[in-house]
Structures are given as structure tokens and as C-alpha cells.
Amino acid sequence: MADPVVAPETEKRAVYGVTDIMKFLPHRYPFLLVDKILELEPEKRIVGLKNVTINEQFFQGHFPGAPVMPGVLIIEAMAQTAGVMIYRDLPDRDTKLIYFSGIENAKFRRPVLPGDQLRIEMEMMSRRNNFGKMQGRALVDGKVAAEAVMLFAIADRPGIASR
Secondary structure (H helix, E strand, C coil), X not given: CCCCEECCCCCCCCCECHHHHHHHCCCCCCCXXXXXXXXXXXXXXXXXXXXXXXXXXXXXXXXXXXCCCCHHHHHHHHHHHHHHHHHHCCCCHHXXXXXXXXXXXXXXXXXXXXXXXXXXXXXEEEXXXXXXXXXXXXXXXXXXXXXXXXXXXXXXXXXXXXX
């Protein structure tokens, strides 16, 4: 098993920056919702960051005059963070997509506002072949904003045969 990869607290370096993340995830603007990976223990856990700015497109309509990050996008940011860990070690990741196959016990504890920084902590609960379950939480200033258990399935990307 690989050794954990952790950015030292004394240094403001990330394990992966956004350009590295884009090598793993298929998501792109405006739907890429993770900016940095701070910690990674392959097959076990990952910690990522999402900087939430007023420039996010969704704030135009959610809600004018009282911007709040939609809960579904917080869950998506959590899933993308987890996806970095999963895609990272897939040998044929260019031919695969990771889909939600379920979301359990999702709870939203506080609103996420422009200027907040989401710290996303995801942990693998179980994985068998192309299916798995992860649990995680998104925190702002050390306080839980959202938490959920997510089930995922790895499938062939439509229109692309596995190599």
C-alpha cells in the first residue's frame, strides 16, 4: 500500500493544485468544484479545498441579494474531491466515468456563503471492484456545513470502448 501524501502544515503547498486535479477529473468550468487537494491517503481518505467566491455563476440566481451555495453543489464538491482519489489510481481513467449510485444521510448544517472556504474531508468506507461507498463532510471555519454518505459506480464512458 502506498504511503500517505500530506502537504506539510508549515508550507502552504497542496498535494495537488487545480491543474493537477484537471488531469484526474473530467469536470471543467463552470462545474469544477475543487481547487486543491491538501491530504491524500490512497484508497483511504482525501482532503480538498473549494474556495467559494461571489463570481460563482450559481450565486446569480441562488439567491439574489442573499447568496447561498446550493446544497447539491456542496455534495457535488464532496464527490469531486473523492473522485480525485478514485480516478488517480484508475489505469484507464480516460475511458471511465464515476457516477453517484446513491446518497445517504445528507445533512446541511449551515449555509455556505461567498468568501467561505470549504474544507472537504472524504473517507472510503468500502470498495469492491467498480462500486464503493464513501462518507464525508464539508467544513467552513472548522464547523460542519454538510455531511453525507455517497455510493459510487465506475462505468465505461459512453462512446469510448475500454482499452
